[in-house]
Amino acid sequence: MAATFEREIEQAIRDEIIPGCVLHATNRDGSFTYAKALGTLSMRQPRPPLQLSTTMWIASCTKLMTSICAMQLVERGQLRLDDPVYPHIPELQSRPVLTALNDDGTVAQEPHKTPITLRHLLTHTSGMAYDGMHPLLVAWAKHHATGDEEASKPGTILERFNKPLVFEPGTSWMYGPSLDYVGVLIERVSGKSLEDFMRENLWEPLGIRDMSFHLHRRPDLKARMAEMARRDEETGKVVAIEEDERVKQLPYLLEDGSEVRDCMGGQGVFASAEEYIKVLRALLSADQDGDRRVFRNKETVEEFFTPNLGQGAREMLNAVLQNDVMNNAMGGVPREVVKDWGLGGLLAMGDLPDGKREGTMVWGGLPNLIWFCDRKAGLTGLYAGQVLPTGDAQIANLMRKFEAGVYKMYKSRSG
Incomplete structure (x- = not known):
């Protein structure tokens, strides 16, 4: 029987609120795994189904991997x-x-x-x-x-x-x-190059093949690319982004339709959700004895998840997140919960109603992707889609339903 959040997402797909999404969650030792692709990878006919292996522009989800490599x-x-x-x-x-x-x-x-x-x-x-x-x-x-x-x-x-x-x-x-x-x-x-460094020091140790900063070098990834959609302001439904709009809407494209030349550590990676979850699970388990795939020392893991902001910076971060769109795009942590910043993402400085524990790290990507890494609960997850504009309220609602639902599933499975 489908979980409640799955039924709500499937209804949103039928109502053309989203084309589809890929959902992933797993725990520290891999004994709990949830993975599902729902909907289609395009709003044009024919509408091929989304797959766990579908390539997406993950935008600012790139930042986590760049932060790991720097550390x-x-x-x-x-x-x-x-x-x-x-x-x-x-x-x-x-x-x-x-x-x-x-x-x-x-x-x-x-x-x-x-x-x-x-x-x-x-x-x-x-x-x-x-x-x-x-x-x-x-x-x-x-x-x-x-x-x-x-x-x-x-x-x-x-x-x-x-x-x-x-x-x-x-x-x-x-x-x-x-x-x-x-x-x-x-x-x-x-x-x-940043791509070569990531491949040698992060992707290959984690068994990741389907990531790149440059689609033109990976025609196999480009062939599996989900098409970007946008919400139509008049109808409220999602529609495909036309070819002449893509250059304006997508930061990785230049005016002639070619890709940016640099490896953009803040926004440049194309990946499948099933590959990105490997990064999240490795980060989740990096504090375990013998797991040296991400960091050599457990002290680095602790520093990565330690609040880093001074008073002025913390006050500004929390002020920025009073804005609905910004908060939707940046993890959707309730306003009353104080936020700080680790070395790889936003930190929730209190337990959340959906099950996330204090110290959970979250962030996302511009086309409405969101990830979380909860070391206390031992759970990590990812909602991945390709819809503009960022911080979309209807998608944020679906994200929150998925996150709360997967915590419920995890709790029931783990007793």
């Missing part, structure tokens, strides 16, 4: 969390900080004083922000971007994310391209 370099002594990153990324040293909006609409700026560190980059306290996510950056862009620059989507990280900081490093929190720069850091320290 592997910390374990090896090749990086230190609190050292300035400028010896490896000197381009960041000259970034000014935007300080105030002037009467004429320009933005005052000054050199930043606190060196940017790997810890700042991993916790989104570097001062970097995505375009449109901070009012000072929006105002700055109006006066500093030419028409050509506004229309372009540069193919490299240093070209695309070259804006000023929006606060002094370490003093606040803002979501942005920090993890893309962590990817640059990994490449420059290791001398390998």
Whole structure:
């Protein structure tokens, strides 16, 4: 008999609220596993069914893997969390900080004083922000971007994310391209592309084959790609994104339809849900004796899940998550539960009604993907879909139903 959340998701598919989704959950020792693909991979006819092996753009779910790889370099002594990153990324040293909006609409700026560190980059306290996510950056862009620059989507990280900081490093929190720069850091320290480093140090040890930053190099993955859909504002139903819309809607595509050139550590991986769950389960079990597939030392695992934010940054994170869309996109943790940040994702600093325990790490990806890793309960899970816009309220409701339902299943199975 189908679980209640499965029936609700299947009804949402029939009502064209979503095309479909892939659901995964497993526990630390693998004795509990739930995996199901529901719906179709396209809103066009014919509508092939989604598979567990369907390729998706996982967007910011990439950030977790980039964070893990950076901490592997910390374990090896090749990086230190609190050292300035400028010896490896000197381009960041000259970034000014935007300080105030002037009467004429320009933005005052000054050199930043606190060196940017790997810890700042991993916790989104570097001062970097995505375009449109901070009012000072929006105002700055109006006066500093030419028409050509506004229309372009540069193919490299240093070209695309070259804006000023929006606060002094370490003093606040803002979501942005920090993890893309962590990817640059990994490449420059290791001398390998981020894809090669991930393959050798994360994917291959976990038995992962179906992940890549570059679809054009993996036609087998591209052939299994789910089509991106969007919610139609008038009907409320999901529709396929037309070809001429894809360049505007999908950040990994350039104006000519080609892919970005760099391995974007904050958003660039294409993967199947059945492969990504291997990363989550390995992280969940990384504190077990003898499991060295992700980290060499249990101390690294503890640090990865330790709250890292100072007061100003924690207050800003929790303020940002008062917004419904932002909260939906960033894990859906109830507003009354305080959030902090580990070294790989958001931390819930209290037990949640759906069963998640204090210290659970969560994050997601732009096309409405969400993962969680709950070390106390010993459970991890993933909801994976390909629908825009991010933070969609109807999909967030389905995500929460899945998460609560899978905890109920796990509890009943484990007694």
